[in-house]
Amino acid sequence: MSTFDITEHSHRRFNPLLGEWVLVSPHRSKRPWQGQQETTEKDTRPEYDPGCYLCPTNVRANGETNPDYPSTFVFVNDFAALQAESPAGSFTKQGLLQAQSERGICKVICFSPRHDLTLSDMETSEIRKVVDLWQEQYLELGALDYISYVQIFENKGSVMGSSNPHPHGQIWAQSSVPGEPAKETEQQEAYFQQNGRSLLSDYLAIELEEKTRLVVENEHFVALIPFWAVWPFETIIIPRRHFGHLGQITDEEKDAYADIMKRLSSVYDKLFDTSFPYSAGIHQSPTDGKDYPGWHLHMHFYPPLLRSATVKKFMVGYELLGDPQRDITPESAAERLRGLL
């Protein structure tokens, strides 16, 4: 028997942020494909679309008119999954049926008045305004006494369920801490208690030394493919300095944050010569009033594409019933992205 080689043999990798495993099958990328292909949207959108409910001056579903906004624009989602007025209450039967009412606020953030842009097309100075708004919203929503967590995210591309191609993101703020950040809280706080440093500081130090999974970096941020990545070209943006939330970011770091997003999204677009779809979002400390010294803010990018602009990775049967599974290694994916710089 040969010796275990991480670039060749099936193995599981551990995600210390979640405490979960992913199955890696490095040899599996050659299988034939007769299944579904995505349709690529050739980008022929106009700067302004009179039928778009996110463009300036247009009327939305609830009858309100969007202002003629010059940069960003935020409003409460007309079809919000969470409502501020939900009455408190709960329901249980033998502990096997359990429901609890959940209050919250869902907002939509337009990144730009231009219908035809995406983050990667925007100037760094324009992206910086998006960062400013994220910070403002995190602080404003997090300050509400019934909000324990503020999830900022973007679904980009119709393959990621985005219901409108106008460049926009969302914020869902709610009274509980959802499952993913709750697991990250547990893991990060335990690590901090034990080591006196944040989990992501120590992890970043290893990655800066090994270099094989790095993608782009600047003075304040590093974007890399995590050792435990699930999606083929998944990345994480980690600030070099350990801080827990957007209330603690400096002015200079905000510029650097805009810069790293511009660079990362540009590399992504080059990979398959397409406006690269993904879901991305910021994980930061809960706003439930407790202290979280171990929390280290970061941003996840979960892009579905695997081999081309039309062939994606499906998280289906085994992945839904067993564990997430990936074919190419994080190291080879990072190498490909670095090759496009």
Place this chain on the structure above:
Amino acid sequence: MSTFDITEHSHRRFNPLLGEWVLVSPHRSKRPWQGQQETTEKDTRPEYDPGCYLCPTNVRANGETNPDYPSTFVFVNDFAALQAESPAGSFTKQGLLQAQSERGICKVICFSPRHDLTLSDMETSEIRKVVDLWQEQYLELGALDYISYVQIFENKGSVMGSSNPHPHGQIWAQSSVPGEPAKETEQQEAYFQQNGRSLLSDYLAIELEEKTRLVVENEHFVALIPFWAVWPFETIIIPRRHFGHLGQITDEEKDAYADIMKRLSSVYDKLFDTSFPYSAGIHQSPTDGKDYPGWHLHMHFYPPLLRSATVKKFMVGYELLGDPQRDITPESAAERLRGLL
């Protein structure tokens, strides 16, 4: 303030099988949709397709020729994610990078020689042969000393990543217990220790009393939408009798299992007048040689469609970064399915 109403207000529901929550937004089904629509495959497949690597007598990618099989056919996946020969080994760095080699076997099961059928088109007696093969495979693979878990599943439809429309399923058997069944093991064994009955027996008793989430049943099995369902029309098939794995199913129960699958998949096909896509799979006790008195075999169906044959639910931004989220309630989804009986 009105009182908390589970059919109207946002709330979280608890999944006792996994120990996780799902966000439910009953009021949210009316939002407009300008996003991606699936293409529906009109079913014009021939009974035999000379280009299909799963049809009888055809040659597969590795040069082997399929036999002229009359009912089911099983073979080792030519592009397996797991390999029996993976050498043992592990890799770690400060506990933050951790990898472990994983051995396993991936098989493909053709449900029928007919290229143009799906489970719902097959006779119950033909489906029964699939159940027989599942049982045989679970016992055969589970008996291997390095196999701790046998995951039987089906990805149906190109939207669920099925790479070939020929009716087939898969089996991934491996040396670790994957995350989902590991969580179910923990929850079920803890419940059994505490109550002396299986979690799913007690849960099924509640459902048979409440009736609102039932879909179809027969003498030995019940198919229902779990209280904590994530996917719009997700169902679970639960045997009335508490047993842990396919090695313990009786002959009569095997017939009834074939019958309930036939009935459930037929109702599904009626819902949006389409060959209904899903990922489905059997969860049963690990084969690691330990004793699991609390395990209660069951089968999950995770179908993606939400509103029509072309509009599905996307598990994207919030769902990947926060918690799974659903729009229609399990109760209203079950009512719709029952209305088609």
